[in-house]
Amino acid sequence: MARPSAYVKFVTLWALLGAVKLWLAASLDLFGDEAFYAWEARHPAWAYSDLPAGTAWLAWLGMELGGPTPLGLRWPFLLMGAAIPWLLARIAARWFGAEAGWRAGILCLLMPLTGTLGVLALPDVPLTFATLLCLDAIAALLRGRERGAYALLAAGLVLGALSHYRFVVVLAAGLVGLLLVAEGRALLRRPALWGVLALGAAAWLPLGAWNLAHRGAGVGFQLVDRHPWAFHWDGAWFPLVQAVVVTPLLFVLLLWALVQVWRRWRRGEAGPWGLVLGAAGVPLLGLFVLGFFADAERVSFHWPLPAWLALMAVLPALGDGARSWSWSWSWRAAHGLAAAGLLATFVWLAAAAMPTWRSPLADRPLYPDNFSGWRELAVAVAHELDRLSPSTQVVADNFMPAAALAFHLRRRDIGVLDHPKNHKHGRAAQLALWGYVRDSLRKRPAPVLLVLEDGAVRPRELVDWYRQVCVLAGPLPPPVTVAVDDGRKRFLLFRLPAGAVPADAPCVTPALGAIDRPGQRVPRGDALVFEGWTMKDGAGVRRVEVLLGGEPVAEAMLGLPRPDVVDFWRGSTDPAQPDLGFRAELPAGSLAPGRYRLALRVHGGDGSVEVVGARWLRVD
Known part of the structure; x- marks a missing residue:
């Protein structure tokens, strides 16, 4: 043939x-x-x-x-x-x-x-x-x-x-x-x-005409700013x-x-x-x-x-x-x-197209971050808007969630904060030209739903960014958390009421936390000891639960010294510092062999409840 x-x-x-x-x-x-x-x-x-x-x-x-x-x-x-x-x-x-x-x-x-x-x-x-x-x-x-x-x-x-x-x-x-x-x-x-x-x-x-009219912003980004x-x-x-x-x-x-x-x-x-x-x-x-x-x-x-x-x-x-x-x-x-x-x-x-396939990549470098979470975020924002005043404005911290919400919600009026990511990708000048950049949210003629993308800045810069948001918007109330793919991607929704924020209002930020111990794999039969840290600027942490598969399995003991965390997150205003550490323990044999999603449920001093520090744990 x-x-x-x-x-x-x-x-x-x-x-x-x-x-x-x-x-x-x-x-x-x-x-x-x-x-x-x-x-x-x-x-x-x-x-x-x-x-x-x-x-x-x-x-x-x-x-x-x-x-x-x-x-x-x-x-x-x-x-x-x-x-x-x-x-x-x-x-x-x-x-x-x-x-x-x-x-x-x-x-x-x-x-x-x-x-x-x-x-x-x-x-x-x-x-x-x-x-x-x-x-x-x-x-x-x-x-x-x-x-x-x-x-x-x-x-x-x-x-x-x-x-x-x-x-x-x-x-x-x-x-x-x-x-x-x-x-x-x-x-x-x-x-x-x-x-x-x-x-x-x-x-x-x-x-060329656009660049001449805008002080070479486009050429400047392509040839100077990004290199x-x-x-x-x-x-x-x-x-x-x-x-x-x-x-x-x-x-x-x-x-x-x-x-x-x-x-x-x-x-x-x-x-x-x-x-x-x-x-x-x-x-x-x-x-x-x-x-x-x-x-x-x-x-x-x-x-x-x-x-x-x-x-x-x-x-x-x-x-x-x-x-x-x-x-x-x-x-x-x-x-x-x-x-x-x-x-x-x-x-x-x-x-990337199917959540059931995408979720197992959550703790791997191949996780398709730029494709993930936009639909889930849009659904959550639409749900919140249904419960809020029709005059509520939506403001996102950077251009990516703002653009995704504009697409999925068919809205043209999504505001954006002056986020480092806007400048990194050459979009800051365009957003300013459209009039979408919000320089301040402290005087709000209408309610605002503020959307923060938790991973949009480097971890070391996260607390500083939260503090900048506090300067722009005032104290942040307990957020509604949108967790995608077992928490690998997280969005925080804050309902900010209309009105002016007092100049001396304290800065309250979202909670942060991590589980340092155990590592990613543990042998079956050993007692499981969980150690790590949590913090929440301006309000402090009242209680921490360890979650496995979304269910609480242990209550953490708080108040352990963690000077390394204080040194890393310089300028923290958590009232418990430097004692930001915690410890919790599960009896030997509590878990059958398998892969578990590990996370912390943090109860803040302001009444907030947030899930942070999600990662995978394998019991052999």
């Missing part, structure tokens, strides 16, 4: 993955940044503080035609993501024939970065789509096929300018690629090309991170392809080698060097994706020229590893 052609394999795989992506796009709750883009879509503009307008416009189009649902938001991005493998196959086919094109398309479908592209409404989707439009158009022009190529290039340049500041890297790479080949240098002398480039440049004007611009060794992780996200063997083969492209260009061989060398080599080398000086806190593993796609277009043809047993083995193994990586990524996304 004849083996299926590469075309049949490509179409079958594309359809199968498309169905999975459609289900995920409909099932996943919004990623935190997606919610903000949806918020921007409700405020149409030519540019925003974090991005050009393209992502918000696509989100607006999606929700206008598909409704204000996750799938409604995502379907334009889903379509673009589905088109990207076809575009890559077309580019490779233009250079090396249809069979090589379909094989390149299969690689594009299997690599996790591109195989999942479009599931989320993120700017990398139009950015990648625009990059391939430009590469396809340039490839056609270099072969003398001008019909439609200039229009295609113009569309790619405009879409890229509207997608992200990072499209500048694509432009620089493309220019270098053209300069490396004689046909490219000849193309740069054609007036028609410069007319198209002028149109592409005009697409940047709204972003330390001082040497650090984090850039050394770049190859390892790329090997993981591209999948190891495919990463090695693509680097091998880059070396082969360079050699063929040096020998002056006919082919797309100079263009690919610029399109792939410039971003990879530039981003590798940049990694030693630039932002190491935010996610950037996806930045080199356009470079990998350019190399993917030539890899099958290069492999055909290096036919050997080792190449055949490497080719098959690369497909297998890429497929395994893609499957693992889909499983992780499916776990």
